[in-house]
Amino acid sequence: MDDHGRGTGPRPQGGAEGPGDPEPAGPLPYEGVWRFTAPAVDASVPQARHAVRDLLYRQGVPISDDLVHGLLLIVSELATNAVKHAALLSPMLAVEVAVGAEWVRVSVEDNHPYRPTALEADHARTGGRGLLLVSEVAREAGGVCDVEHTASGGKVIWAALPLKPVRVL
Numbered sequence: 001m002d003d004h005g006r007g008t009g010p011r012p013q014g015g016a017e018g019p020g021d022p023e024p025a026g027p028l029p030y031e032g033v034w035r036f037t038a039p040a041v042d043a044s045v046p047q048a049r050h051a052v053r054d055l056l057y058r059q060g061v062p063i064s065d066d067l068v069h070g071l072l073l074i075v076s077e078l079a080t081n082a083v084k085h086a087a088l089l090s091p092m093l094a095v096e097v098a099v100g101a102e103w104v105r106v107s108v109e110d111n112h113p114y115r116p117t118a119l120e121a122d123h124a125r126t127g128g129r130g131l132l133l134v135s136e137v138a139r140e141a142g143g144v145c146d147v148e149h150t151a152s153g154g155k156v157i158w159a160a161l162p163l164k165p166v167r168v169l
Contacts, residue, residue, distance in 0.1 A: 028101055030061040035096040038079075040087035040110065048079045048095045052106060061099055063163060070137045071106055074145075074159045077130040078108035081157070086112035090154060099163070103143075107158035115147050115155050134159055 034055055038044035049072050056063055056071075063071075075095065082093040090111035098105040116131055131147075134157075138145040143161035150156055 030059045033098045037092050037094045040083050040093050045079045049076050074134050077134050078157050081130050082110040086110040102163050104163050105160040107156050109156040111154035113153050
């Protein structure tokens, strides 16, 4: 992805420019797309979370603490799912962060062909609600999430949230 976060890909409502809207002069300093890979092992989950957090702050993304916490929860859940359920067929996972002028998108990709769906809340179960949690966090922030197949037969699970700039007093 070389569109610096401005592509036609999924984004929250209100984040897309309309046909008559003028093109911005250029990307904002914090806009871009970053991708890294990690082994599909337990230690990669906190490493992915810390890498995303550090990237957002290093790039100077104008993001609220609440939104950062939501994004990090999403990254943790998605990376954990890749480690727990895909590692046998996908020894590596990829994390991507795309930041546009009005939105931020995080995704985790693996090479396992199974396409999961969000389960209903079952209070008797101790697990199996990760995608439901991801979906709810995205929805509450005004964003969206989905699961897509990759060209290589794997999947990418992503969440895009509106980027609400923090007002500095």
